[in-house]
Amino acid sequence: MQADGSGDAAAPATVTEVRNERTDTRGERAPRSERKLSQLAGCYADPHAFNAALEQGDPVIYSVSSLEPASGDGDLHIGLGMVMPGKVGAEYHLTRGHLHSWREAAEIYIGLTGNGLMLLEGQDGADAAVPLTSNSIVYVPGHTAHRTVNIGTEPLTYLGIYPAKAGHDYAAIAQNNFRQVVIEQGGQPTVLQRKDWLETLRSNLELSVKE
Numbered sequence: 675m676q677a678d679g680s681g682d683a684a685a686p687a688t689v690t691e692v693r694n695e696r697t698d699t700r701g702e703r704a705p706r707s708e709r710k711l712s713q714l715a716g717c718y719a720d721p722h723a724f725n726a727a728l729e730q731g732d733p734v735i736y737s738v739s740s741l742e743p744a745s746g747d748g749d750l751h752i753g754l755g756m757v758m759p760g761k762v763g764a765e766y767h768l769t770r771g772h773l774h775s776w777r778e779a780a781e782i783y784i785g786l787t788g789n790g791l792m793l794l795e796g797q798d799g800a801d802a803a804v805p806l807t808s809n810s811i812v813y814v815p816g817h818t819a820h821r822t823v824n825i826g827t828e829p830l831t832y833l834g835i836y837p838a839k840a841g842h843d844y845a846a847i848a849q850n851n852f853r854q855v856v857i858e859q860g861g862q863p864t865v866l867q868r869k870d871w872l873e874t875l876r877s878n879l880e881l882s883v884k885e
């Protein structure tokens with residue numbers, strides 16, 4: 675901890691200053707893209723909670739710095755992700771999630787800081803929610819949609835390493851969203867089926883309307 679209070683454990687690593695020997699170009703600071711709350715409409719299960727959160731402001735929910743040294747056959751790209759802590763209603767902050775355009779492409783996630791879960795959903799209906807924490811490694815097989823969720827109180831940071839040719843397909847997820855949601859229940863992160871959680875939200879809404 676530095677005297678000014680910065681430099682805490684939550685400070686993410688940076689992916690930068692990589693020299694690409696093959697093309698003999700100096701890697702530049704990885705371009706960073708940010709996703710604000712307003713850009714995540716439809717990702718969270720509860721639209722009322724989403725609108726209420728937006729009325730309070732439009733914070734950055736996550737960012738990804740992508741390092742793409744080369745894009746040929748056999749090359750790799752690296753993404754440094756950071757998801758901020760917090761919730762929309764009872765649902766923890768999340769990334770949009772995606773499939774790879776090249777569906778066969780797998781990916782390795784390496785947790786750096788924070789406490790997260792990865793939602794993994796195969797096209798065969800096989801769903802999983804696996805821990806993504808400091809020094810943990812998650813293998814995302816091909817044909818598997820993946821989303822990261824911050825269930826902790828500090829920024830969740832991680833590296834994703836994937837074939838340069840993988841590509842990102844967000845549209846397929848946007849249609850149906852993930853089948854699982856991560857909800858705080860009784861103070862604990864709980865993985866529920868989206869359809870069950872939506873049913874609970876509907877019931878709560880009907881009760882509040884009757885009151």
Ligand code: MN
Nearest residue numbers: 781820834836
């Ligand atoms: Mn990916």
